[in-house]
Amino acid sequence: MRTPDRNPTFSNWVMGLACSALLAICGCSDGKVIVRGVVTVDGQPIDEGMISLEPVDGQGPTTGGVIKDGKYELTGPAAVIPGEKIVRIAGVRKTGKMIEAGPPAPKGTLIPQMMQCVPSQYNDKSQLHVDVTAGKANTHDFKLDSAVLAPKASS
DSSP: OOOOOOOHHHHHHHHHHHHHHHHHHHTOSSSOBOEEEEEEETTEEOSEEEEEEEETTSOSOOEEEEEETTEEEEOGGGOBOSEEEEEEEEEEEEEEEEEEOOTTSOTTOEEEEEEEOSOGGGTTTOOOEEEEOTTSOEEOOEEEOTTOOOOOOOO
16 A cells, blocks of 8 residues: 655655754854954054964864954854964054055055064964853953063073
8 A cells, every 4th residue: 555645855855954954043063153352452452463263282273363453253264163272463553653655556655654562472472372162152352461571481
């Protein structure tokens, strides 16, 4: 005896769609989370810069993004896999002076002079660590001090 007409392809498609919707509602995805925050040096926001987060254990991807007017947000492809991370920050600040842009800009074009404002202890020699927590967006603000002393090397 034949069972009632039932389209197995359609049923599989509906079941797949239902499972996908359930996963999306539960927030189950690639496990990455949004990380955002503010970066200041001596109490002033960094005008422009970059931030990167790399796994302390060296396992997994490093991610990062742009700092603009002291704010950063790592989302989408730049979202972060949870865990302990080394933070590296580079940034510049306007000096208040205007300088000639140089080629390829037209002669006489002036641009704001920028200067590095983040000591190496926060970038190539970074001692900054954060713990990125799973399951929710994380906020990590960094209040940097330009007068920070370099870590002393042990002999």
